[in-house]
Structure formats: structure tokens, C-alpha cells
Amino acid sequence: MPFFEDFAFDDVPALGGVDSAAFKQGMRLLSAGVTIVTTAIGAQRIGLTATAVCSLTAEPAMLLVCVNREAGAHDPTLQSRIFCVNVLAVQHLDLAMLFADRTRVLERFDHGQWGTLATGAPVLLDSLASFDCILGQTLKAETHTVLIGRVQAVRTSPSLEPLLYANGKFSSFVNGAG
Numbered sequence: 128m129p130f131f132e133d134f135a136f137d138d139v140p141a142l143g144g145v146d147s148a149a150f151k152q153g154m155r156l157l158s159a160g161v162t163i164v165t166t167a168i169g170a171q172r173i174g175l176t177a178t179a180v181c182s183l184t185a186e187p188a189m190l191l192v193c194v195n196r197e198a199g200a201h202d203p204t205l206q207s208r209i210f211c212v213n214v215l216a217v218q219h220l221d222l223a224m225l226f227a228d229r230t231r232v233l234e235r236f237d238h239g240q241w242g243t244l245a246t247g248a249p250v251l252l253d254s255l256a257s258f259d260c261i262l263g264q265t266l267k268a269e270t271h272t273v274l275i276g277r278v279q280a281v282r283t284s285p286s287l288e289p290l291l292y293a294n295g296k297f298s299s300f301v302n303g304a305g
């Protein structure tokens with residue numbers, strides 16, 4: 128197989144691997160920016176807190192998000208084929224916790240100021256940055272789906288302080304946020 132071809136997980140030779148606890152212990156140490164990934168189907172808005180977000184290519188502008196297949200926003204995003212990645216600032220700590228709280232799904236969009244840009248996916252109007260995307264490709268990866276977005280619009284407020292997440296805690300560059 129030429130090295131540059133795509134390959135499936137099934138093509139990878141099975142080694143011992145590591146257990147999920149060891150993996151999580153390591154991944155907790157990878158500091159991340161915090162986002163709320165949103166979609167909409169008609170008037171219904173859905174979203175979740177996500178840190179598994181990554182820039183993919185600049186030309187064309189593409190990014191990826193890894194979303195658990197059990198998350199409430201998973202199937203609606205595949206259906207709507209639009210999503211927005213809203214990068215949170217330190218003042219959005221409560222929103223980050225709300226959009227990760229399974230017991231408070233219905234009140235999520237009652238908090239924060241929401242609008243739209245190009246696709247109709249909910250945009251947090253005072254986000255640090257928002258990337259409004261059309262869903263380009265998906266890749267099923269066991270419990271998660273990798274969503275590849277083609278960015279249609281970007282808004283930024285670069286003077287805000289980013290909300291960070293590392294070792295199980297939210298924080299900011301300046302001081303602990305929570």
C-alpha cells in the first residue's frame with residue numbers, strides 16, 4: 128500500500144494498546160481551548176461543549192470536531208449538515224458547564240446571546256471566535272464521529288481572554304476561572 132493512501136482502522140496491525148484509564152490520564156494533560164459546537168434544524172437549536180476541535184487546512188478553510196455519537200447534537204448535525212464552532216472566552220465558563228450538563232439540555236440557549244452568520248447554525252455573538260461551517264465529510268471512529276467542516280464565515284473578538292481546559296479544570300491564562 129503506498130504510504131499516502133487513506134487507510135481504515137482495520138488495516139492497522141493490532142498491538143497491545145493501552146487501557147482507557149491510562150489514555151485518559153495522558154489526554155487530561157493536553158490543554159485545550161473550549162468551544163460550544165452548535166447546529167439547528169429549523170427553530171430547534173442544539174449544542175454541546177467540546178474541546179476535540181482542530182484546524183485542518185487553511186486553503187480551503189476546514190476544521191474538524193470529534194463528537195460522541197450519543198451526544199444530543201450528533202444526529203441533528205448529520206441531518207442539518209451545518210454546524211458552528213464557538214470558541215469560548217473566560218466569561219463563558221457557566222455556558223461551558225451548561226452545554227456539558229445532560230440534565231439542562233432544554234435551557235441551554237436561554238443563556239448567552241445567540242445569532243447566525245452564513246449557515247443558520249447558532250453563533251455565540253460575544254464568542255472569542257466563531258467558525259460557521261457546512262459539514263463536508265464525516266469519519267466514524269468507534270464511539271465518536273469526526274465532523275469535517277468547510278468554514279463559510281468567521282467572527283472574532285481577539286482581545287478577549289480564552290477559556291482553557293486542562294487536567295479536569297477550567298482556567299484562564301491570567302488566573303483560575305473555576
Ligand SMILES: Cc1cc2nc3c(=O)[nH]c(=O)nc-3n(C[C@H](O)[C@H](O)[C@H](O)COP(=O)(O)O)c2cc1C
Pocket residue numbers: 161174175176177178179180193194195196197198199200226227228229230232292
Ligand atoms: C471540557 C469539556 C470538553 C468536552 N469535549 C467534548 C468533545 O470534544 N466531544 C464530545 O462529544 N463531547 C465532549 N464533552 C462532553 C459533552 O459536552 C457532554 O457529554 C454533553 O452533555 C453532550 O451533549 P448532550 O447533553 O446534549 O448529549 C466535553 C465536556 C467537557 C466538560
